[in-house]
Amino acid sequence: MKMHYNLDDRPPFGVLLLYGVQWLAISIPTLVILAQVITSLQLDKAADAVGYLQMMLLITGATQLAQVLWGHKLPLILGPAAVLLVGALASTSAAPGAVPTAMLIGGTVMFIASVAGLFRPIQRLFTPRVVAAVLLLIAFTLLPTIRNLILPAAVLHEAPLRLGFSLGMLMLLFALQPVLRGIWKTTLIIWAMLGGTLLWKLLAGGVETAAVPMFAVPLQQLKFEFVFDPGVVAAFMVCYMVLAINDIGSMQALDQMLKPANMAQRLQRGLSVTALANMVSGLAGVLGPVNYSMSPGVIAASRCASRWTLVPAGIGMMLCGFSPHLTAMFSAIPSVVIGTVLLYVLCAQVATGLLVVYQQSAEVRYEHGLSIGLAVLVGTSVAFLPAEAINTLPQLLRPMLGNGFVVGVLLCLMLEHLVFPKR
Numbered sequence: 345m346k347m348h349y350n351l352d353d354r355p356p357f358g359v360l361l362l363y364g365v366q367w368l369a370i371s372i373p374t375l376v377i378l379a380q381v382i383t384s385l386q387l388d389k390a391a392d393a394v395g396y397l398q399m400m401l402l403i404t405g406a407t408q409l410a411q412v413l414w415g416h417k418l419p420l421i422l423g424p425a426a427v428l429l430v431g432a433l434a435s436t437s438a439a440p441g442a443v444p445t446a447m448l449i450g451g452t453v454m455f456i457a458s459v460a461g462l463f464r465p466i467q468r469l470f471t472p473r474v475v476a477a478v479l480l481l482i483a484f485t486l487l488p489t490i491r492n493l494i495l496p497a498a499v500l501h502e503a504p505l506r507l508g509f510s511l512g513m514l515m516l517l518f519a520l521q522p523v524l525r526g527i528w529k530t531t532l533i534i535w536a537m538l539g540g541t542l543l544w545k546l547l548a549g550g551v552e553t554a555a556v557p558m559f560a561v562p563l564q565q566l567k568f569e570f571v572f573d574p575g576v577v578a579a580f581m582v583c584y585m586v587l588a589i590n591d592i593g594s595m596q597a598l599d600q601m602l603k604p605a606n607m608a609q610r611l612q613r614g615l616s617v618t619a620l621a622n623m624v625s626g627l628a629g630v631l632g633p634v635n636y637s638m639s640p641g642v643i644a645a646s647r648c649a650s651r652w653t654l655v656p657a658g659i660g661m662m663l664c665g666f667s668p669h670l671t672a673m674f675s676a677i678p679s680v681v682i683g684t685v686l687l688y689v690l691c692a693q694v695a696t697g698l699l700v701v702y703q704q705s706a707e708v709r710y711e712h713g714l715s716i717g718l719a720v721l722v723g724t725s726v727a728f729l730p731a732e733a734i735n736t737l738p739q740l741l742r743p744m745l746g747n748g749f750v751v752g753v754l755l756c757l758m759l760e761h762l763v764f765p766k767r
Contacts, residue, residue, distance in 0.1 A: 346647070347643075347647050347648065347649045348647045348648055349647075349648045349649060349650040349653075350602075350649055350650065351417075351418070351419070351602055351604055351649050351650065351651055352650070352651065352652075353650045353652075354650065354652050355648070355650055355652070355653065360650075360652060360653055360655075360656060361656055362534060363646065363648055363650070363653035363656075364653055364654070364655065364656025364657045364659075364660060365534055365656070365657075365660070366533050366534045366642070366646065366653075367421050367642070367653060367654055367656075367657035368656070368657040368660040368661065369533070369534060369537050369677070370421060370533070370638075370642060370685075370686075370689070371404075371421050371422065371423055371636075371657065371661065372661075372664070372677075374423045374424065374636075375397065375400055375401060375404065375423060375424060375661075376397065378423075378424045378426065378429055378631060379396055379397040379400055379424070379630075379631075382396070382429060382432055382631065394668050396629075396630055398664075398665045398666070398668065399628050399629075399630045399665070400424060400625075400630045400631060400665075401661045401662065401664045401665030402661075402662055402665035402666070403621060403624055403625055403628060403630065403632075403633065404422050404423065404424070404621075404633045404661050405657075405658045405659065405660070405661030405662035405663075405664075405665060406621075406658070406662060407422055407617060407618070407621040407633050407658075408421070408422045408654055408657060408658030408661060409655065409658040409659070410617050410620075410621075411614060411617050411618075411635070412651050412652070412654045412655055412658065413655075414613070414617070415610075415613045415614045415616070415617035415618075416595055416610040416611065416613055416614030416617070416635070417604075417610060417613075417651055418595060418598050418602075418604065418610060418614070418651060419598070419639060419643060419648075419649055419650065419651045419653065419654055420594055420595065420598065420614075420635040420636065420639045420654075421635075421636050421638070421639050421642070421654065421657070422633045422634070422635060422636065423633060423634070423636050424630075424631040424632070424633060424634075425583075425587050425590070425622075425631060425632055425633065425634040426747075427583050427586045427587055427590065427634075427747055427750070428447065428580075428583055428587065428631045428632055429631060431443075431446075431579050431580050431582075431583040432631065438571075438573050438575075438576050439571045439573060440569070440571070441568070441569035441570065441571030442571045442572075442573035442576045443576060443580075443629075444568060444569075444626050444627070444628075444629040445569075445570050445571050445572055445573070445576075445577070445626070446573070446576045446577045446579070446580035446626075447580060447622060447625060447626030447631075447632060448568075448623055448626030448627060449577055449580070449626075450577075450580045450581060450583065450584035450622065450626075451584070451619050451620070451621075451622030451623035451624075451625070451626055451632060452619075452623055453581070453584065454584050454587070454588055454615070454618070454619035454622065455616060455619035455620055455623065457588075457619075458588075458612055458615035458616045458618075458619055459612075459616055461612060463588060463592065463611070463612070463615055464608060464611070464612065466589070466592055469757055469760075469761060470592065470593065470596040470599075471760055472600060472700050472701060473701060473712050473715055473716055473756070473760055474596075474753070474756050474757060474760055475593075475596055475597050475599075475600045475697075475700055476697045476698070476700040476701045476716055477697075477715070477716045477719045477720060477752065477753065477756040478593040478594075478596070478597055478637055478697075478753060478756075479597055479637065479640060479641075479693050479694070479696055479697030479700065480693075480694060480697040480698075480716065480720045481719065481720055481723045481724075481748070481749050481752040481753060481756075482637040482638055482641075482690070482693065482749060483638075483641070483690040483691075483693045483694050483697070484720055484723065484724040484727070484748075485723050485724060485726075485727040485748040485749045485752065486638075486686070486690060486727075487724065487727065487728075488727050488728055489683075489686075490683045490686055490687050490690075491683075492683075493679040493680065493682050493683030493686070494506055494507070494510045494679070494680050494683035494684065494687075495507065495680075496679060502548075505547065505548065506680050509543075509544065509547065509680060509684075510680055510683065510684045510687075513536070513540055513543075513681070513684045514684055514687060514688060517532065517536055517684075517685075517688045518688075520532060521645075529647075532645070532646075533642070533645065533646065533685060533688075533689065536681075536684075536685050536688070537677060537681060537685060540678070540680075540681035540684065540685070541677055541678060541681055544678045544680060544681055545678075548678075566627075566628060567629070568626075568627050568628075568629065579742075582741070584622070586747065586750045587618075587622075587632075587634050588615065589750065589753060589754075590634055590635075590637070590749070590750070591614065591615055591618050591634055591635050592611065592615070593637055593753060594634075594635040594636060594637040594639065595607075595610065595611055595614050595635060596611075597637055597639075597640050598639065598640060598643075600700050601640050601643070601644075601649075601696060601700070602649055614635065618632075618633065618634060618635065621633050638686075638689060638690065638693060640693055640696050641689045641690055641691075641692045641693025641694075641696060642689055642692075644692040644693065644695065644696045645688070645689055645692040701716070711764040712764075714759070714764070715756055715759035715760050715763070715764055716756065718755065718756075718759065719752040719753070719755045719756035719759065720752060722748075722751060722752060722755055723748040723749060723751050723752025723753075723755070724748060724752075725748070726745075726746070726747070726748035726751045726752075727748030727749075728748075729746070734746040
């Protein structure tokens with residue numbers, strides 16, 4: 345796939361800012377959504393919820409800069425780890441300080457393992473078929489999230505309007521993609537966000553934002569209490585094993601797509617930075633970050649693989665972290681627009697996953713399709729399981745067996761290396 349800007353290219357300043365805003369617009373909604381989920385269940389005061397989101401933005405932004413400049417040096421967007429959300433929600437009955445303590449311990453163990461190179465053998469397990477399954481699984485296991493964004497349960501009466509708007513916007517994006525040229529084509533996602541928000545405002549009466557201060561430092565989050573709960577720590581050890589697999593899978597996906605040099609060192613540095621960020625997140629009492637696997641889809645859609653475009657995105661996250669007003673502006677993007685743009689991005693990711701299979705494999709065998717197909721189907725099925733079914737699983741296994749992405753990746757690894765090994 346021919347890129348307009350390659351890994352170490354530095355686009356002109358104006359283009360750099362536009363790409364940075366694109367990455368920022370993609371990452372902010374996930375931060376806002378996951379922060380709202382956990383604060384609605386664990387926090388009582390609105391001020392605490394605002395501070396929680398601000399601290400997540402500050403840590404994620406700083407980690408984004410560290411990854412691009414010193415870590416893996418790849419165009420990977422960061423966001424809060426959903427698997428840690430599963431662990432936190434499963435530990436709501438524990439003492440208030442037990443979850444942050446478990447995250448601090450989990451991040452420390454992950455950092456020691458990454459520095460010692462214990463994750464390096466895992467890199468060899470990610471063959472082109474496994475990487476393709478990772479890309480496809482991210483797209484398919486996000487379908488429940490996309491469904492809830494486009495048509496939340498609270499507004500089912502708006503189904504005709506929302507579904508019609510989403511389908512029309514999606515068809516327009518696909519129609520414009522081959523027609524547009526230059527900067528207009530590469531920044532299509534940004535204009536989709538802006539234009540979709542304005543159009544939805546005209547159709548549905550707009551989106552209101554609450555009055556918030558322009559500047560505030562979330563000092564209330566910096567209250568760490570060490571509470572060691574063996575059960576919670578054990579559950580989070582599983583979570584961090586899954587997080588490490590997710591991190592490796594995200595970096596390996598770009599290895600197949602961009603072929604960067606010194607990938608083993610990038611992998612080790614990237615895992616180390618992620619682990620350090622999770623240690624800091626534990627001290628701050630917020631969900632730690634992880635590299636997102638949706639990044640190849642964004643790169644394929646924009647044809648820009650420059651890591652430098654994520655520098656403005658990281659700075660933007662930190663600015664939002666210091667400004668509740670800026671955070672409110674980003675969170676005002678309608679969910680139906682976010683869901684539609686995310687669906688468009690994931691379509692490009694599916695295409696990238698299929699290309700990985702056909703371009704990187706000397707011979708495409710029937711067994712390859714079986715390993716990828718079964719992993720994607722089972723992972724997607726798990727993603728659509730109701731919460732009541734997930735809650736029947738043992739608490740220690742819930743973060744792993746209740747995560748469709750993780751189940752799919754582990755199943756694909758087993759099929760690729762045990763059931764259908766290369767002969």
